[in-house]
Amino acid sequence: MLKSLSHTARLEFTESIRARWFLVYALVFGAVMVLLLASGLTESRVMGFTGLSRTLTMYIQICMAILPIFVLITMVRSVAGDREAGVLEYMLALPVSLGAWYWGKLLGRYVTVFMPVFLAVVVAVIWAAIRGFDVPWTEFAFSTGLLISLTWCFLGIGMLISTIAKTSDVAQGAAFTVWLVLLLFLDLILLGAMVREQLPHEVVVGIALLNPMQVFRTASMLVFDPELILMGPAAHVILDAMGRTGFLIYGFVYPAVFGTLSAYAGFLFFRRGDLQ
């Protein structure tokens, strides 16, 4: 099982890095970091952030906006696209268990999508070290952990959609809808809804705690801004209830669990029905 899984993961990685979407994806994250560094952001001081912390804060916020949709759109084509193209017919006729194939594919894709995101951060750290800025290693480690968790979360959601959808077009539409819904339930948009509709605090905070994008947003800001000065009202309520450490743990664990459960649900769908 483990041998087949590792071979499948390697195959998926090799296949993915040759795809056009990966080129665009890697270029976007590379370009974002280069622009942040070239714009002199590291040397500016706005709202208390300076040095590499400021660059990382900006990068994390941009990741929150574009990483989920990139991961979803590329991932949902995975199983649905392979099914349409006849790849599944051949690959699943080889003696590989469905578990090894499914989870191997997910792991291979995970390495592929996380690599450019992480390498961009590494480039920033190297650049900061060369320019003589202090590298905030604790923040760097927390940010990396949160990015690991967010990437896994949306890969899991993408895999679920991909196994349920009959065609890759349907899968893409569903992925975009999921992303839009999660975006609409972010803290600052929730604030508007709360004021307008006079929703109970518990509902707003509950939604904020269930939305993995909001959890990532709050936790990633909490890394650099322990008082959450920049955040919306739901984040303050959550911070009061859970504390900084508690929420950082939650911010890492919840999206990872959400992604794992989504991927597992996808596996159950995949295993149950027609494979091709």
Place this chain on the structure above:
Amino acid sequence: MIEFQSVSKTFQKRAVLDDISLSFDAGARVALVGSNGAGKTTLIRCLLGEYVCNGNVRVGGVDPRADRQGVLARIGFVPQLPPPLKIPVGELINYSANLCNSDPKHMEEVAEQLGLSMDSIRNQPFVKLSGGQKQKLLIGIALGRESDVLVMDEPAANLDPESRKIFFSLLSERTQNSVMLMSSHRIDEIAALVNRVVELDRGQVVLDDHVADSIDPSAIQDCNLSLSRDEEALAKSLAEWGFTNGDGLNWSGTVAGPDRLRFLGMMSRYAGLISSLELK
């Protein structure tokens, strides 16, 4: 070795397989024929455990849905349409060999016997190969591994005559203790390779007949041909079959035993030009 018991499969309330019962023992070389939409590919996918179906499918007494790895370890498969994989050819061979516990070199050797130059394509993306190259490689992977069931969907459709000769010879080496199931919409493509013909029509078995062909699948027959006049299109076709000529009117070459029907089918288009034709 292979059992289909009352197998039915429907897609959106349309029966694609309707109560199919078939049994293939070791040594069976089966042509699965029928027009497009007859149910050939669906039956193969049920055998490979890729479709959920009503009834029972067993390979060596085992349900392919229940023990995929165990069953698929016994089945070599060549699809009709090669998958559009971007991975390099070498990676595909290594992946397949690792899963099948086989030697990748053996797969490469079979592909090379079919005329594929592995050194020049090993690092090329699979999807960039020509149709014929893809087919040869997938045949190399299927025949270069241990298996006692061979399932092939239109396996020789993209092969040139020379490669077909070698392909037929390779198949003849492994027909004794194994089951070979070949799907085609044209019986003349595979007639001489099989000892049983199963025809499907709208999901039902309409013909299940045992056939006998005295010729060895690996046999090569000499062919001498005289024409009444030179014809450019025929000359081109004969050259593709590897025939040579002395004066433009007399041709000689070899034809693989199982390819006789196909060769004569090609020649029938030029029947008016043939003065004499000898196959021995």
